[in-house]
Each structure stands twice: as C-alpha cells, then as structure tokens.
Amino acid sequence: MLGSRVCARLVGVENTVVEAMDFDEVSGDLVVRVRPFKRCMNRCGICGSRSPRFDRGRGRRRWRSLDAGTTRVFLEADAPRVSCPAHGVVVAQVPWARHGAGHTCEFDAQVAWLVTQCSKRGVSELMRIAWHSVGAIIERVWEDTASTFDRFADLTRIGVDEISYKRGHKYLTVVVNHDTGRLVWAAPGRDKATLNQFFDELAASGESLSSCLCKWWSPGVV
Ligand SMILES: [Zn+2]
Missing domain, CATH: 3.30.160 (Double Stranded RNA Binding Domain)
Structure with missing residues (x-):
C-alpha cells in the first residue's frame, strides 16, 4: 500500500492516519480505514475541547468522501463518545468531517461550490447523493461560513x-x-x-x- 501520508493526501484529509484501503466486495466502493492523530482524539464533537472517553459509541462508521474517478470513496473509523463538561456525552470530533455529518469536509465543500453553479438536481445527480442531502450540506457549510464575515459590512x-x-x-x-x-x-x-x-x-x-x-x-x- 502507498504510505499513509500519500494516501491521506489522495483522499484529502489532514491530521489523520490511513490504516488500510480496501474495496467493498458488495458495493465496489473504496473503503479507506482511518483514525485521527493522537492529539486530535478524545475531543468534544461540538466544541473540540479535550474530554474523557465515555464509550465506543455505535462502533465503526463511514463518511462519504470525494470519488476516485468513477469509484465512490468512504472513510471508515471508530466513532467513540466522549463526556464533555459543557455538552455532555457526544460523539468525538474527527478531523475529516463536521459533527453529525455523513460526508467529509472536502465533499461538503465541493457540493457547496457546485450549488452556486448549477441546479440542486444537477448536483444531486453528479455527486450521487439524495436531494435532501444537498440541502443539509448547504446548511452546515453556510453555518460555518456565515460566522467568518459580516454580510452587512459596507452595505449602503x-x-x-x-x-x-x-x-x-x-x-x-x-x-x-x-x-x-x-x-x-x-x-x-x-x-x-x-x-x-x-x-x-x-x-x-x-x-x-x-x-x-x-x-x-x-x-x-x-
Ligand atoms: Zn463540548
């Protein structure tokens, strides 16, 4: 297998160790097994503060990543829960996706850009995701983006x-x-x-x- 750093670059993730890459025998999807760097583990999924581990959560889970050519790519990792003093028991933060999202940040970014260029139906078909997923991605990307600038500044x-x-x-x-x-x-x-x-x-x-x-x-x- 290619080195972990090369694989991480290929799938567009940071602060992440790539453990293995395999094809799913049934779906034909490429499954990339990953884990966060140690310093990124055991952090609250909402505020990112370091928190004690609570349990294993629901075990392994997958996040849709950008396609490799015509092959769909999924990241797979543990999704343990931590106990945050501010937010209680929540799924731990991962470096490659927003809290609660089923797609990676890179995937979200591509969908968000595409919806500024073509129809929602077109994005849904091109990215091979459900119509409502496009809307959910727009909402979470906007939630992050809106806080980075003042939309009323210099508005006359x-x-x-x-x-x-x-x-x-x-x-x-x-x-x-x-x-x-x-x-x-x-x-x-x-x-x-x-x-x-x-x-x-x-x-x-x-x-x-x-x-x-x-x-x-x-x-x-x-
Ligand atoms: Zn928290």
Missing part, C-alpha cells in the same frame, strides 16, 4: 425582490447589495413582516443604509 444601497418556487405557490424575499450585486439576505415569504426580519438583523448589526430599491415596494411595506 440594497435592492429587494421576490422569487417564486413550488410552481409560484411560495415566495422568497431576497435582498442584494446594489453596489456589488451580491446576495445579502433571503427568507421565505414576501410581506412586510418578512422584510422587517431583514431590517431587524441590519439594525442589530449597527449598520445603516443610504437607499433601498424594492421591486415590489408598496406604501407600508418599507
């Missing part, structure tokens, strides 16, 4: 519009930065209460606007 001029879905039965209110064209905010609904959620969040951020253009603006909406 906005445009407000609506888009329909479910064959026109449901609507999203969307707010874009008029200077950059970047999407700033979106939420289900298209009424005053929906838009007020945006202004409440904006006020809480301490930022203010110089102008607001609403395609569906009507007296009393803004």
